[in-house]
Amino acid sequence: MLRPLFVLPALLLFQQPASAPAPDQSPIPAEAAHLANPIKxxxxxxxxxxxxxxxxxxxxxxxxxxxxxxxxDLKPAPRDFTDPAALKDLSDGELFYIIKNGRGQMPPEGDRMKPDDLWNMVVLLRSFAKK
Ligand code: HEC
Structure with a gap:
């Protein structure tokens, strides 16, 4: 017989997706998308x-x-950053926004990374496609 002590954590685990905030697929605000990368x-x-x-x-x-x-098993699957076409339609500001705020199944970095570090991440992602 299953003891309640073991059932309870399992139930909590199942309930988590319902109580967690809906995955953010909202459009990126224009002012965020237009931000220019300020770092060298x-x-x-x-x-x-x-x-x-x-x-x-x-x-x-x-x-x-x-x-x-x-x-x-991520849906949609992340793009292939080594393909030069993959990030063409996303601005630096949009990449910054996605890394900071997360997207769908991707968790947000939030304040774990300083803005300069986030911008460096944008530069790094773009460098994956360079030969
Ligand atoms: C738990 C898995 C996961 C982690 C960790 C994660 N991502 Fe993602 N990422 C995704 C998924 C899934 C998408 C597609 C999201 C969507 O469009 O719904 C995505 C999308 C992106 C995109 C937009 C382009 C694309 O592929 O759709 C960028 C840029 C990105 N991630 C960068 C990062 C960076 C940088 C980090 C680390 C700081 C990171 N991600 C961590 C899963 C992840």
Whole structure:
């Protein structure tokens, strides 16, 4: 027989998606999309961004940015950043916004990363497509 002690955590787990905020797929505000990248990346800041990418992003987006991380059942699947066409239709401001606020099944970085670090992440993502 299942003891209530074991059933309760399982129930809480199942209830979480319902009580969590709806995945954010709302349109990106124009003023956020038009923000220009204010930073000048250095080799140090890019090395730091790459390290953070390894911690916070690679599990879903893949170590090389090809969208093939260990988490595979993501819908929609992340784009292949190594394809130069993948990020063409997204501005720097939109990438910044998505990384900061999350998108669908992607969790927000929020305030875990400073703005400069977020902008460096934008630069790093674009560099994945460069030969
Ligand atoms: C839990 C998995 C997960 C993690 C962790 C994650 N992402 Fe995502 N990411 C996604 C998914 C899924 C999408 C597609 C979201 C959608 O359109 O609904 C996405 C979308 C994006 C996009 C928009 C382009 C695209 O592929 O659709 C960017 C840019 C992005 N992620 C960057 C990052 C960065 C940078 C990090 C780390 C700071 C990160 N993501 C962490 C899953 C993740």
């Amino acid at each position: 990346p250095t080799s140090e800041s890019q090395a730091h961004a790459r390290k953070m990418y390894g911690y916070d992003c690679a599990v879903c987006h893949g170590a090389t940015g090809n969208g093939k991380g260990d988490l595979t």
